[in-house]
Amino acid sequence: MVTIRDVAKKSGVSVATVSRVLNETGYVHEDTRKKVMAAVEELKYSPNEVARSLFKKKSKLIGLLLPDITNPFFPQLARGVEDEMQREGYRLLFGNSDENAEKEMDYLNTFIQNNVVGIISATNNKTKTNYKDLSIPVVFLDRTSNDYPSVYADGKEGGRIAADEILKRGSKRITLLKGPAHIQPAQDRFQGALEVLSQSSVDFHVMTTTSFAFEDAEKWAKELFATYPDTDGVLASNDIVATAVLHEALRLGKSIPEDLQIIGFDDIPQSSLLFPPLSTIRQPAYEMGKEAAQLLVKIMNKEKIEQQHIQMPVTFIDRNTTRKVDTNG
Amino acid sequence: MVTIRDVAKKSGVSVATVSRVLNETGYVHEDTRKKVMAAVEELKYSPNEVARSLFKKKSKLIGLLLPDITNPFFPQLARGVEDEMQREGYRLLFGNSDENAEKEMDYLNTFIQNNVVGIISATNNKTKTNYKDLSIPVVFLDRTSNDYPSVYADGKEGGRIAADEILKRGSKRITLLKGPAHIQPAQDRFQGALEVLSQSSVDFHVMTTTSFAFEDAEKWAKELFATYPDTDGVLASNDIVATAVLHEALRLGKSIPEDLQIIGFDDIPQSSLLFPPLSTIRQPAYEMGKEAAQLLVKIMNKEKIEQQHIQMPVTFIDRNTTRKVDTNG
DNA sequence: AAACTATATGTAACCGTTTACACATATAAA
DNA sequence: TTTATATGTGTAAACGGTTACATATAGTTT
Numbered sequence: 001m002v003t004i005r006d007v008a009k010k011s012g013v014s015v016a017t018v019s020r021v022l023n024e025t026g027y028v029h030e031d032t033r034k035k036v037m038a039a040v041e042e043l044k045y046s047p048n049e050v051a052r053s054l055f056k057k058k059s060k061l062i063g064l065l066l067p068d069i070t071n072p073f074f075p076q077l078a079r080g081v082e083d084e085m086q087r088e089g090y091r092l093l094f095g096n097s098d099e100n101a102e103k104e105m106d107y108l109n110t111f112i113q114n115n116v117v118g119i120i121s122a123t124n125n126k127t128k129t130n131y132k133d134l135s136i137p138v139v140f141l142d143r144t145s146n147d148y149p150s151v152y153a154d155g156k157e158g159g160r161i162a163a164d165e166i167l168k169r170g171s172k173r174i175t176l177l178k179g180p181a182h183i184q185p186a187q188d189r190f191q192g193a194l195e196v197l198s199q200s201s202v203d204f205h206v207m208t209t210t211s212f213a214f215e216d217a218e219k220w221a222k223e224l225f226a227t228y229p230d231t232d233g234v235l236a237s238n239d240i241v242a243t244a245v246l247h248e249a250l251r252l253g254k255s256i257p258e259d260l261q262i263i264g265f266d267d268i269p270q271s272s273l274l275f276p277p278l279s280t281i282r283q284p285a286y287e288m289g290k291e292a293a294q295l296l297v298k299i300m301n302k303e304k305i306e307q308q309h310i311q312m313p314v315t316f317i318d319r320n321t322t323r324k325v326d327t328n329g
Numbered sequence: 330m331v332t333i334r335d336v337a338k339k340s341g342v343s344v345a346t347v348s349r350v351l352n353e354t355g356y357v358h359e360d361t362r363k364k365v366m367a368a369v370e371e372l373k374y375s376p377n378e379v380a381r382s383l384f385k386k387k388s389k390l391i392g393l394l395l396p397d398i399t400n401p402f403f404p405q406l407a408r409g410v411e412d413e414m415q416r417e418g419y420r421l422l423f424g425n426s427d428e429n430a431e432k433e434m435d436y437l438n439t440f441i442q443n444n445v446v447g448i449i450s451a452t453n454n455k456t457k458t459n460y461k462d463l464s465i466p467v468v469f470l471d472r473t474s475n476d477y478p479s480v481y482a483d484g485k486e487g488g489r490i491a492a493d494e495i496l497k498r499g500s501k502r503i504t505l506l507k508g509p510a511h512i513q514p515a516q517d518r519f520q521g522a523l524e525v526l527s528q529s530s531v532d533f534h535v536m537t538t539t540s541f542a543f544e545d546a547e548k549w550a551k552e553l554f555a556t557y558p559d560t561d562g563v564l565a566s567n568d569i570v571a572t573a574v575l576h577e578a579l580r581l582g583k584s585i586p587e588d589l590q591i592i593g594f595d596d597i598p599q600s601s602l603l604f605p606p607l608s609t610i611r612q613p614a615y616e617m618g619k620e621a622a623q624l625l626v627k628i629m630n631k632e633k634i635e636q637q638h639i640q641m642p643v644t645f646i647d648r649n650t651t652r653k654v655d656t657n658g
Numbered sequence: 659a660a661a662c663t664a665t666a667t668g669t670a671a672c673c674g675t676t677t678a679c680a681c682a683t684a685t686a687a688a
Numbered sequence: 689t690t691t692a693t694a695t696g697t698g699t700a701a702a703c704g705g706t707t708a709c710a711t712a713t714a715g716t717t718t
Contacts, residue, residue, distance in 0.1 A: 001386075001464075001674090003673095003674055003675085004674065004675065004676095005674080013697075013698085014697065014698045014699075015674090015675080015676090015698090015699095016676080016677075016697070016698060016699080016700095017696085017697060017698075019675070019676060019677080020676095020677095020696095020697085023676080025676090025677085026677090026695095026696085026697090027694080027695050027696050027697080028695095028696070028697080029695080029696060029697085032696080032697085046438060046441075046442060047442065047674085047675070048383075048442060048444075048673090048674050048675065049439070049442040049443050049444075049675095050379055050382045050383045050388070050442075050443060050444045050673090050674080050675090051383050051673070051674035051675035051676090051703090052674080052675055052676075053379045053675090053703095054377075054379045054380050054383050054673090054674080054675075054703050054704065054705085055674085055675050055676050055677085055702075055703045056675085056676070056703085057330075057703070059379070059443075060439075061422075061443070064423075068408070069398065069404045069407055069408055069411075070404045070405060070408045070598075072401070072404075072598070072599075074404075075398045075399045075401075075403075075404055076399060078398055079397070079398055079399045079425065082398075082423075082424070082425055083425075086424070086432075091422055091424070091436075091439050091443070092422065092423050092424070093390075093420055093421065093422060093423075094393075094411075094421050094422075094423040095411070095415070095420070095421070096408065096411055103415075107420075109375060110378070110389075110420050112375075113375060113376065113377060113378040113379075114378050114379060114388075114390070114420070115377075115378075115379045135330075214598075243602055247602065250604075269399075269401070269543075270401070270599035270602065273572055273576065273599065273603060274602060274603065274604065275579075275603065275604025275605075276604075330704090332703095332704055332705080333704065333705060333706095334704080334705095342667075342668085343667065343668045343669075344668090344669095344704090344705080344706090345667070345668060345669080345670095345706080345707075346666085346667060346668075348705070348706055348707080349666095349667090349706095349707095352706080354706090354707085355665095355666085355667090355707085356664080356665050356666050356667085357665095357666070357667080358665080358666060358667085361666080361667085376704085376705070377703090377704050377705065378705095379703090379704080379705090380673090380703070380704035380705035380706090381704080381705055381706075382673095382705090383672095383673050383674065383675085383703090383704080383705075384672070384673045384704085384705055384706050384707085385673080385705090385706070386673070
């Protein structure tokens, strides 16, 4: 390994001077700068980030904690974060928490132990873990918080829109799927939809689901049609659940969207590829990741923050699990 | 920040002793061990990995480089790697290369600068980047290599199986999609399929595609049916391309699998959710990630390696874009 | 009793950086 | 000419751990 001392020796100056040219701090004569740079080139020296991090008590690392990268909503988020952080010269320490408090704490600890300078967390686990005594900035992603900066989509509005749209398109016996209780965004969506539905004159049922895994979703889909066979509209808590409902409905021979309308939530990439393509409420996942990264960078740079909480807009994506509505009507 | 010195002071011993109890090295009296542990508890001390890493010249970090986490094949791989590494006490430094040599080198550099102890790389970029003068173990994932340990699926066999199955099911005018030239696994699949097809008595065309992005795939799908309108069987280079072909075929009013059979490659999670569900050649992505992690850990521990190159089996997933074949026939 | 060995602990050097401080020279202001 | 200021560079002390080495005591062998 080639160290700063090797560079110093080769260029005939002290390590302090080498450090100064590398970091562009303090005075250094143009001639020495050139000598040093030449030595750097020749030896292919690049500074040891670990040593740097130890002294400065800060690294170029940021911690990214997701529930599960395997859930199709998260790769987009992650990519948004990564692209932005990469642009800013930061690298990602990455972990999946599975919404498990112990795993979460574990990762948080190792983030700290590795001197990360900031954390982006998209977890929602029930026993709310302690982010309090973290001495570094945290921004929550896909999750609201009063105490911390956060970036999230307007779930409540999304719920309202979904309910509005399905109502506008004529569903009369709606089943509203309520996602896992500890996932705040799922509850927001539910509340928004509930608000609209309860002010309308249509019948509706609420059914609670407790995970977003596709296998579980399939079971609930079966249960849904067993319990409420005359449902003609489903507001799903996310696209995965919507997909399961869609499949089960097709299996039962229902015509979609004629017999049954379905609206999902998230607009994960595969939703447009389903048959029929899924109507859904879109969250701008990539942009959310990017936004979170930008917010964190600003906080780390101690810039003035106008908005601690960034709420991203949500849009209805009108595909084929909902009927067309007469725009003149 | 609480340091080892604070613990030493509180427990009335030297830092060396504290270090010894923490690392369970050297002799330490049971009574002092207890005193130290009590102080550790009380101060909530946990060692600074950066300092440790600096002295030992090795961290508990490993670098994971993927082409693009947003491509649905990779989250599974990543999760397999993560689960296994987490189990072994390693953390992941993560980056997307976009198959771009510069980005790749960039990440590789920062991996090294951060003292990672091993690297798992799933990149395939054309200007083969230099992994030679890396002083730490590398394992390639989803990529073959003579010089480095690697874990990959048997692409050639996969290609053969796909061709066999589509032939067995009666396609007579087959279009074989050849994936990007620099992606070795895609070439292997192509070669395998080509081998079988060229020994058969059916007509076939080869069409070259140059990326795996869905938007591009849609264009090729259109081009495919424009150029070879009577194609009755498509062997796609992966499930994304297969999905695009499927969509275009449906749009053109073809019945699937009656008019056209399609076989994909990878078995990404959404393939089973398409309509009709996609027949494909499955790569065990999660297991591949796991396997790669295990291999890397073994190498890092300098254990005897029986197999430098782990070829994972590939299986035909018989869903609904292929016809049923009479098992008695 | 002398010589070993095992157990237990502390001192200080080291890992590769950054930076406070000291020192030297050149230039400008008095 | 003296004094102040800007420029340029080096020495050495950190940062928070680990570990080689020294030292001390207790128990075992001869």
